[in-house]
Amino acid sequence: MSRRLVVGGALVALVVVVVAVVLATGGGDGQRLVVYTARAHYGEEQPFREFASRERVDLTLFGGSAPELYERLRNEGDRTRADVFITVDGANLWRARSSGLLQPLRSSALDRAVPAGLRDPQGYWYALTVRARTIVRSTERVPAGTVTHYRDLGDPRWRGRLCLRSGTSEYNVSFVADRIAKFGRAATERLLRSWMANQPRILGSDVDVIQSIADGRCDLGLVNSYYLGRMLASDPNLPVALEWADQDGRGTHVNLSGIGITRYTRHRELARKLVEYLTRPSVQEELVRNNKEFPADPAVPGPPELRRFGTFKRDPIDVAGAARHLQEALALMEEVGWR
Numbered sequence: 001m002s003r004r005l006v007v008g009g010a011l012v013a014l015v016v017v018v019v020a021v022v023l024a025t026g027g028g029d030g031q032r033l034v035v036y037t038a039r040a041h042y043g044e045e046q047p048f049r050e051f052a053s054r055e056r057v058d059l060t061l062f063g064g065s066a067p068e069l070y071e072r073l074r075n076e077g078d079r080t081r082a083d084v085f086i087t088v089d090g091a092n093l094w095r096a097r098s099s100g101l102l103q104p105l106r107s108s109a110l111d112r113a114v115p116a117g118l119r120d121p122q123g124y125w126y127a128l129t130v131r132a133r134t135i136v137r138s139t140e141r142v143p144a145g146t147v148t149h150y151r152d153l154g155d156p157r158w159r160g161r162l163c164l165r166s167g168t169s170e171y172n173v174s175f176v177a178d179r180i181a182k183f184g185r186a187a188t189e190r191l192l193r194s195w196m197a198n199q200p201r202i203l204g205s206d207v208d209v210i211q212s213i214a215d216g217r218c219d220l221g222l223v224n225s226y227y228l229g230r231m232l233a234s235d236p237n238l239p240v241a242l243e244w245a246d247q248d249g250r251g252t253h254v255n256l257s258g259i260g261i262t263r264y265t266r267h268r269e270l271a272r273k274l275v276e277y278l279t280r281p282s283v284q285e286e287l288v289r290n291n292k293e294f295p296a297d298p299a300v301p302g303p304p305e306l307r308r309f310g311t312f313k314r315d316p317i318d319v320a321g322a323a324r325h326l327q328e329a330l331a332l333m334e335e336v337g338w339r
Contacts, residue, residue: 031057033270036073037086038066039128039257042291047283051274059274066092066170073101073262083265084274086128088257089174094323097124102260105272113279113297117316118256125260128278129293132225132254132314133175135243138213147220150245150253154194162200163209163218167338171206171224174322175253177329181321182250185332192336202339207231213240229292229305244312251313256296 035048040063052059064072066087073082073096085096096102097120104123111119118127135147147153153162165172179188201218203209209221210231228242245252259278261271277283284295289303301307333339 031055031267031270032060033057033083033267033274034060034062034081035084035086035274036062036064036069036082037084038064038069038088038092039086039291040064044287044290047278047286051277054277055270055273057270070096070101074099078264080262080264082262083267083271084259085262086257086259088255089170090127090256090258090317090319091174091177091323091326092170093120093125093258093260094319096260098323101263103263103265103268105261105275107272107276109276110279113276113281113284115296115298118258118296120260125258126275126279127256127258127296128284129257129288129291130254130296130314131256131293132244132252132312133171133222134225134245134252136210136213136221136223136228136240137243138216138219139239139241141216141219144241144243147243148245148247149249150222151191151194153220153222154191154198156198158220159198161219162195162198163203163212163221164195164200164338165206165209165223166202166204167333171255172222172338173326173329173333174255174317175222176333177322177325178253178255178317180325180329180332181318182315185328189332189336192332192338196337210238210240214238225306225309226292229303232308233292233303233305242309244309246315247313251315253317254294254314255317257293 040061048059048061066089069087070092073080073085085102087093087096102124106123110126114126118130119125135153137147176188176192179191201212203212206223206227209223210228212218213221225242228240231238259275261268261275265271279296281297281300284297284300288295292303292305294302294306
């Protein structure tokens, strides 16, 4: 029997149009594993290929956005074929656990690889990578050290010169929800209203924000650091630099992507092996090299494009707190005009 890795097509609502692509083949005994992954668009098939070959397993990836995959898994219930759930944003992991979609996994290997602050206390999920949401600036128009706090994006001097991704972006929603959990609604509202008072240009992606700064349409923005890392890898002379926010306070907001075993898996032992495999140092290094994120394992070096930014003080997302405030965050962003 052939061994293969099949990549699923994107999800639309709750319908999956599957495009079967055979990426790895070999002999084996017919074991199968299905993974729902919100990271499928990052070109990270190679670690899955290697695992499929190593374990002699048919490994199928279904790609889609984090909300789409969560809804699909929730609606399928015990009819799902998914054995493993990989998603972005800690709040999505919390929702999956709270909805009873994941099962706990105890593993000394995972506990060694993933720090306590980056895994569920009962082992329902583990971080794969860490991403920071911080300030980017034009190197041509904004001197280093001019903007060092999230509140500085509300300084009137940047009126008409600020770019932000859409308020519907899950990264922005989680950022705001985390602020509500830690600082309260009133303080978060003041922050957002100061940003909106600067009449920001609202764009469709973090890449658009960075490119608009490079092209001179904006001076400042808020993005996940890996987007700048990827763009600098392609163009080291891009006139955009990163500033780690709030280094004299709580630190820069960081979120994560993570993995868990579904409640309904019929292949728990094989699923456990995949989770452990993806947190190995060599695989972690490959994951972050592809997408320019930070590894969950602090012993693994980050990609050179991010190492150039230096070390920084992190403010880890309050996973449960942010998740409980997601709807409030959406309502607040709508209220202040961040759409």
